[in-house]
Amino acid sequence: MTVALETVGLGKSFGALQVTRDVHLSLAAGDRHALIGPNGAGKTTLVNLMSGALAPDQGQVLLAGRDITTLSQARRVKQGLARTYQINQLFADLSVLENVVISLSERAGAGWNPWRRSSANSAVIDEAVVILAQLDLQDHALSLVRELPYGRQRLVEIAMTLAQRPSVMLLDEPAAGVPSAESHIILDVIAALPDHIAVLIIEHDMDIVFRFATTITVLVAGAILAQGSPADIANDEQVQAVYLGDGGDV
Template sequence: MTGPVLEAKGVCKNFGALEVSRNIDFRLAAGERHALIGPNGAGKTTFVNLMTGALTPSRGQVILHGEDITALAQAQRVKRGIVRTFQITALFRGLTVLENLYVAVAERTGAATGLWRPAGYRRDVIDQSLRLLEIFQLQDDAHKPIRELPYGRQRLVEIALALALEPSVLLLDEPAAGVPSAESHIILDVIDGLPADIAVLIIEHDMDVVFRFAERITVLVSGAILVQGSPDEIANNAEVRAVYLGEAAHG
């Protein structure tokens, strides 16, 4: 299949009179690395919410692997391969790192519906959780509750939880937000190392990250797509420079 894995067709979202997403057409190809940029309040997180089902579009369609998923709930979309991370860390704070991963792996494998046999008997789920710890080099924190973890490590768990679901489309909402710059390279390395067959959409403010990572860039302004293109096209686009990059240059 050569068509897009994820497609938004004329997606709109209104909250009353407020238009937070306006007629968004968007395509993400298999294995593509795509960045979504735009000033604060442009509607980037709203777009992620619309794609993953946290919000339902007022108009338009969301299509995943050729199937219209506009009416599907979040959980059903996850089962079909679209997974997100959160800009504001959303983890199971009272559980340990390993237990956090167990939750996600148990959902993917279907183990989570088991009501009678102990969770510890699902050695397969534990082993897969351990393998994820290894990939993210979190082994030494396995036993720590999330709330005792430094923020940078929490951001790693944030991505590990998403990867535990073996997505075909991964939406990363500012994965390095709030991480001290001395530590952010760990997260960027992880993103660089994501399996090539996963289509990744990353929302990011740091232009170094965007241009290092993305093959294509979409610029969102006031809820609508201003322009889409390759990093070079975006960097040389006068309009983008004016509304977005220009801002950054002045700041």
């Protein structure tokens, strides 16, 4: 299997605080990989290092074998590495449709064109409609994002990322803040993501993790504590100690 995303000895400190320690992580094409760990384990930091929002102090990030460590976040997106955010990063005052259109216009390379009307780009608009239908958002297309229930907003967050046609998706707590009655909507969408995309998901909800993941990595204090199949992780004594003993909040 080809490696889609790999980190080699990734390290990051904020002052004296080492938030990422020597992380080696590898995602094959089509992987469903969950990253779990107690609060403050450095999960989001790791996603930030992978996506390029932060620069690592040590180590490398490889995308399909290419070193992307020095590339900006935007360049990484262009190479196929896209992410969602733990807290919605959307254009709240624009329609759902236009949120996706902005994302698609960038992928289509239209973002530099100051002369062509954005509404004249039918290919982009049609694709936006398809993506919204895929996420069952078609009836909300014309609503402003801030008028949507939070669960639906989380779907828009995923739509923005899907629009980039990524080969690797990093999902940072996609169901965070969603009432449990609605979380199945998010879960269904994640389960239906195209097979060829490698997906790394950070999640606290163990139901989602065990239903979704084929591989689980447990991060504690910035370092990998354990890695393996869901069955291995469930039976791992160290992991049980972290989650059932001190420091666990899940």
